[in-house]
Structure formats: C-alpha cells, structure tokens
Amino acid sequence: MTDEELYLYVPDPLWERFKNGDRHAFAQLYNDHVDNLLLYGMKVIQKQQIVEDAIQDLFVELWRSRENLQSVRSVSFYLVKSLRYKLFRHEKTRMEYFMEDVPAHHPVLQDSAIEIKILKEEELLNQQKVRRAIQRLPRRQQEVINLRFYQGFTNDQIAGIMDINYQSAGNLIHKAILALRKQLGYALLYLFFCILLLF
Amino acid sequence: MANRLSGIEELFENEDFVRWVLKPDEAGDLFWEAWLRQYPEKAGILEKAKEWVLLVYGSEKQDGETLKNKNIAPRLWERIKTGIDDEMPPSRVIPLHPGSFSSQRPLRKKLLLYYGVAAAAIAGLILAGGWLFQGGASYKNETPKQAAALVVHASGNSNLECVNTGALPQPVYLVDGTRILLGGNSSLRYEKFLNKDRREVILEGEAFFDVVKDAVRPFYVHTRGLVTRVLGTSFRIIARKEDEKITVAVKTGKVGVRTEQPDTKDQEYILQANQEVVFNQHLQAAGRPVVADSELLQKTDLPDNSFSFSDAPVGTILNKLSQTYSVTIVYDKQSFSKCQVTVSLDALSLTEKLDLLCKILGVRYRIEDDKVYMEGKGCQ
Missing domain, CATH: 1.10.1740.10 (RNA polymerase sigma factor, region 2, helix turn helix motif)
Structure with a gap:
C-alpha cells in the first residue's frame, strides 16, 4: 500500500x-x-x-x-x-x-520594513512573536506546524507526507505545540492566567 | 476525544478543530456548536484557541507573502515550460479508457480469474452501465469523456456482483429502493431480491449508500471483517484492499459498526450524522467517532433515474425495471405490446413498482427463482 x-x-x-x-x-x-x-x-x-x-x-x-x-x-x-x-x-x-536542532538564521523569511508598517500594531505584536517563536523551532517541528496550521492536513495525511506512522505524527505535533508554548512562555502564560480569571 | 478536550492545548492539537478554524464548514459548525452546548463553560477556551490557531496561520501566511514578493513563481514557471518543451511533441493518441488500463488492471485481472473458472457456467448477463443509466440526465459527470464502466455479473442463482471498473462512481439500485453510488475500482455483491430477513451486501472498495428504511429488515454492509448495521440512513464506506484502514462516515441518520466476530467483546461503534470512524488493519478503531471529513460526504448525488412514464409501452417500463435491478422479467410480448401506461413509480421498491403496474394492467406477477413472471393477458 x-x-x-x-x-x-x-x-x-x-x-x-x-x-x-x-x-x-x-x-x-x-x-x-x-x-x-x-x-x-x-x-x-x-x-x-x-x-x-x-x-x-x-x-x-x-x-x-x-x-x-x-x-x-x-x-x-x-x-x-x-x-x-x-x-x-x-x-x-x-x-x-x-x-539541526535550532535553525541558525532565516535569510529568506525576513519581512521588509513596508510590510511591517502595513500590519496593525497590536496584531503585529502577537503575530511577530508567534512567527519568531516558530522560526526558532527545529525544522521538523516547523514543517509539522506548516502542515497542520497552514495547510490544514489531518494527522493521517501528515503521517503520509512525512512517512511516519499515525502515532508519531500525533507525537510530533504535540512536541511542536509544547515547544511553541515554551517559546511563547510569557504570552501563553498570560493567556492562561486570563482564562483562570474567567472561571 | 472531544469531551476530554479541556484546555487550549487539547483544542490546539485536535485536527478537526484546526481544520474547522482554517476552513469552516457546516459539519464543523454543527459539531462545535453541539460541543459548546455540552460544555458551555469552555466558550472562552474555544475562542482563545481559535485566535491562536489563526495567529499561527497568520504567521505562516506572512512567511508565504514574503516569499511571494520575491516573484519566484513566474520565473520558475518559465523554467518548467522550457523543461517540458524539450520533450517530443505529445502524441495524438487518445488516452485509453481508465477502466481498461493502468491502475484498474489488477482488480480486473483478479476478477477475470475469479470468474474465468466458472465462466462457461455463468449465464453471462453483462450489462454495460452506459446505457443502463442513460435516463440520468441530471447526473453531472465530471469527465463526460469517460464511459460508464459498471459491469454486472449474474450467476445461475440470484446473486449479483456489480463491479465498477472505471474511475468514476457508478449508481447501483437495489430492489428495496436503496441507492448506492459505487466508487471507482470497487465491487458490490448481494442477493438480487434481498430475499432474506436481513438485507445484506458485501462491499470491496468504496461506496456511498442511501438506504431505505425498513425496520423489519435491517441493512448490513460487510467489508473486510467489519460489519456496518444500518438503521435507515446515508453513509460512505471506504475499505479499499490496498489500504490498511477502513473508514465509515455517516451523512444522515445513524449506523452501528463492529467486527464480524460476534463472540468478541469488541464494542459496536454508533455513528451519528456527520461522524466518521476509522479502523486499522487489525480492525481496531482509531478512537471514538469524530466529525467526518466533509469531503467524504460530498459528491453523493445519485443520478436521477426517473420512473415516470407517460403513454409509455409496457415493454419499455419492464425493460427499464429489468436493467435497473438486473433482474429478468418474463412476459408475453405479444399480449403486452398494446399496453400503454402513464404512471409514476419513483421512490418505490421493485415489488411496490410491480404491484402498482400490475394493478393498472389488471395482471399479476410472481417472483420465482431469479426471475419475475408477468401473468395475465395484458391489453387486448
């Protein structure tokens, strides 16, 4: 098959x-x-x-x-x-x-100054943070984040693309999300704090 | 699964949730609305998780825009075009019928082998689906160039095997009024009059079912060790031999899925509308039923096989019945030739259709062995 x-x-x-x-x-x-x-x-x-x-x-x-x-x-x-x-x-x-554990630099994916200005300031803050956090992830995790959160593939499809089994795909996504949270530490902590206050 | 989704990360990791945020659809709306009704306290989490998915998406999109601004695509296309034009000019050969070539071959070969042995004994009733379903004017074929490729094998007894050797789905009509869209490279076996206390079919490959409700005679689909019990509904099953997994996805109503061994403790999975469940090669479910991939529940339109006739010769009607259900109808052509009938037999089972038709004609019919016999004088 x-x-x-x-x-x-x-x-x-x-x-x-x-x-x-x-x-x-x-x-x-x-x-x-x-x-x-x-x-x-x-x-x-x-x-x-x-x-x-x-x-x-x-x-x-x-x-x-x-x-x-x-x-x-x-x-x-x-x-x-x-x-x-x-x-x-x-x-x-x-x-x-x-x-590679962590990519050294990102020559291609730098914004031009104009693009940054176009974005709303508040949006930019979070967006840029998230983006920088993603760029600091290992390639495999960046890949899996692109497949899941941009292209919208299922675990099944991600497993198929990356030639790994279903379970490994799930684990990899889990790891990527954990790593992302770590990178975003404060932002997410703040978010969780807000949620705690809600309930 | 969904009911254990307590925090943001769980939602974040849930593929259905992410897909729904990126590409909202009706099935997802329904599911997540229901989820919220069940866990109203999680509305805040859902909103935040949504926001975060969109942030990550936005980040990726930004990367994409940055690349786009470098105008790589048009330059690359020029290179590709050059690469292609090096090739010899494409030959004028018309592509072969998909059913007679390439990937369809293995199944066909196997079936030929299967039937080759008994070939001589089989009263070969082979009907080409192409003219079988000419009535389906509203059926939008995506590639009309491809001829229909439904082959119906009928053996001496009343068992039928419908094989779709082409790539496009083909309709199959059962005598109870159930309609099936048989996927490409798939086959379906059943007893043509469904003359048992259970209606049963055996599927290899993929099909979409629109099953007529009959509380007295439940409908069962057998697929590679799994049996799907139907409680009057429409659903899709994908059980391709080359796959390891089997998918059951429900569009409307409810179905129950379990392994064939009744003595095992395997539970029966009950699927509601818009849910799917996937089994691996060991017939273990990947988890509780989840929101169905909306793609699975599309392209389910069956051709409009109309049974409305006005001033039609009875022979025409009987022919159509015979072709639709792959049954032989025996009648006195001479005495029936003068009958012209105006009648609508849509949405009826074969026996209901015959009942009504016979009532109009003042004749009777009986089903014996694998044939329908029309008895009486017809019109004089």
Whole structure:
C-alpha cells in the first residue's frame, strides 16, 4: 500500500484534465499550488535554490508522466509529499534537516520594513512573536506546524507526507505545540492566567 | 476525544478543530456548536484557541507573502515550460479508457480469474452501465469523456456482483429502493431480491449508500471483517484492499459498526450524522467517532433515474425495471405490446413498482427463482 492510494477517491477534475494532456489545467495546477509548495519547501530546507530546483523537477516530471499518474483525492497532499521526497534526495538536505536542532538564521523569511508598517500594531505584536517563536523551532517541528496550521492536513495525511506512522505524527505535533508554548512562555502564560480569571 | 478536550492545548492539537478554524464548514459548525452546548463553560477556551490557531496561520501566511514578493513563481514557471518543451511533441493518441488500463488492471485481472473458472457456467448477463443509466440526465459527470464502466455479473442463482471498473462512481439500485453510488475500482455483491430477513451486501472498495428504511429488515454492509448495521440512513464506506484502514462516515441518520466476530467483546461503534470512524488493519478503531471529513460526504448525488412514464409501452417500463435491478422479467410480448401506461413509480421498491403496474394492467406477477413472471393477458 502506498500513501497515494490512501487518497484515491473522487478524482480531482483539474487533475484529471491535466492527466489528459490539458496544458491550461497544468498551468492552473501550478498556479494553485506553487506558493504553498515554495513555503513548505522553505520550511523543510532553507535553501531557496534547492527548493526551486525540486519544484521544477517535480512539475516537469508530472507533465512527462501524466498519462501514467493515478487519480488523486487530494492534489495538495500528493504534491507536498512528492516535493518532500524530491527535497530529500539530496544527501545534504537530509543531513541538515535531521541534524539541526535550532535553525541558525532565516535569510529568506525576513519581512521588509513596508510590510511591517502595513500590519496593525497590536496584531503585529502577537503575530511577530508567534512567527519568531516558530522560526526558532527545529525544522521538523516547523514543517509539522506548516502542515497542520497552514495547510490544514489531518494527522493521517501528515503521517503520509512525512512517512511516519499515525502515532508519531500525533507525537510530533504535540512536541511542536509544547515547544511553541515554551517559546511563547510569557504570552501563553498570560493567556492562561486570563482564562483562570474567567472561571 | 472531544469531551476530554479541556484546555487550549487539547483544542490546539485536535485536527478537526484546526481544520474547522482554517476552513469552516457546516459539519464543523454543527459539531462545535453541539460541543459548546455540552460544555458551555469552555466558550472562552474555544475562542482563545481559535485566535491562536489563526495567529499561527497568520504567521505562516506572512512567511508565504514574503516569499511571494520575491516573484519566484513566474520565473520558475518559465523554467518548467522550457523543461517540458524539450520533450517530443505529445502524441495524438487518445488516452485509453481508465477502466481498461493502468491502475484498474489488477482488480480486473483478479476478477477475470475469479470468474474465468466458472465462466462457461455463468449465464453471462453483462450489462454495460452506459446505457443502463442513460435516463440520468441530471447526473453531472465530471469527465463526460469517460464511459460508464459498471459491469454486472449474474450467476445461475440470484446473486449479483456489480463491479465498477472505471474511475468514476457508478449508481447501483437495489430492489428495496436503496441507492448506492459505487466508487471507482470497487465491487458490490448481494442477493438480487434481498430475499432474506436481513438485507445484506458485501462491499470491496468504496461506496456511498442511501438506504431505505425498513425496520423489519435491517441493512448490513460487510467489508473486510467489519460489519456496518444500518438503521435507515446515508453513509460512505471506504475499505479499499490496498489500504490498511477502513473508514465509515455517516451523512444522515445513524449506523452501528463492529467486527464480524460476534463472540468478541469488541464494542459496536454508533455513528451519528456527520461522524466518521476509522479502523486499522487489525480492525481496531482509531478512537471514538469524530466529525467526518466533509469531503467524504460530498459528491453523493445519485443520478436521477426517473420512473415516470407517460403513454409509455409496457415493454419499455419492464425493460427499464429489468436493467435497473438486473433482474429478468418474463412476459408475453405479444399480449403486452398494446399496453400503454402513464404512471409514476419513483421512490418505490421493485415489488411496490410491480404491484402498482400490475394493478393498472389488471395482471399479476410472481417472483420465482431469479426471475419475475408477468401473468395475465395484458391489453387486448
């Protein structure tokens, strides 16, 4: 059994059109998913060049093998999982991903000054705190947070993408949330305090 | 599960909660409203947890925006296009029918093997679903190019096996009025007249069921060691051979799911509307029933297989009955040929349809072995 087969279901119409050789459908697929894939890729490995190359490979291969591809129930699941597989073909990526405890710096994900100004001040405070806290997490935890809280995947799907079992996916999410809480210490403590006052 | 969700972190870790916050849907609204009614004291926690999920989402989104501003996507697309155009121009070969190629092959092969042995003995009644369901004008096929691929095997006795060799779901109608949308690459076995004190079907693969209520004769779906007891409802079961797990998701009404061994102490899981439960390969449930993945409860529209006729020759009606339920109807073509009937037989079981039709015609019918016999003179 493969994870792709787990998600064989009602075929996605756009995917089916692409499989039949519709180039517009293919471009649409790319446009629908590329931002997500770039972001996800950068969570796994911070090297923009490697992420770009992997996405290029992924889409060129998709087009070339379109007639032999299976129908998929969740295109985003399929693409994210495939991208991860591609990224991990690089020995260096794997090493970095598994060895690193805390990422050193985040060259790509820095805000420009203008963006910061646009955001409301209050919102910015929390948002920036959360963001910085996430950036200090190990890559695996950042990855799992992206999959859960941004892409909205289930434990089951996360397990499928990361090639781990259901229980491990749950544990990893638990760990990531604990770590996040630790990072956010005061903010969350304050929050809990407020809740205690409520009851 | 949900009732143990006491604090923010539990909600934070709950996949259904997070998915609902990110992508609210009706099933989620219903579930979490009910949850709040049960635990009104947790309203504050729910709100805070929601806020935090959105904060994390916002943080990720911000990262995404930062990347987006670098305009990587259009540049990358140019590279991909170049990569693709290196390829030989695509051949003009029309893609093969999905049912006759690629991933569908293994199942088909197996079935051919299965039936190959008895092939000669089988009074081969093979109906192509394509014209079976032509009446379903309102059925919106997503890829109309693909022909329907429902194959019905009927053996000498009255057992039927419906095999959907294609990729798109196909409708199957049972004589009690129950309607089933059989998933791609799936099969369904049942006794065609459901002539027992329980209505039973055996499913391999995936199907959506819309079961007609009959308190006297409960409906059972058997799937790889699990049995789903139906109390009049609509629901989906996914039990694909290549998967390790089995999913049961309920759209309306209630079902009970348990393992086939009645002597084990395994509990029966009762699922309400909008709930699902997932079993692993050892037939252990992943937990209590939870809010169903809304995707599972979509695309359940069955084709409008209308049984309304005006001034229709009786032969046409009998043909349609015969095709819909895969039963043989024996009648004197000569004497029935002059009958024209205006009647609506929608939403009736096969026997109810026959009762009404016979009443109009002033004839009788009987079901013997695996055939329906029309008795009487018809119209003169």
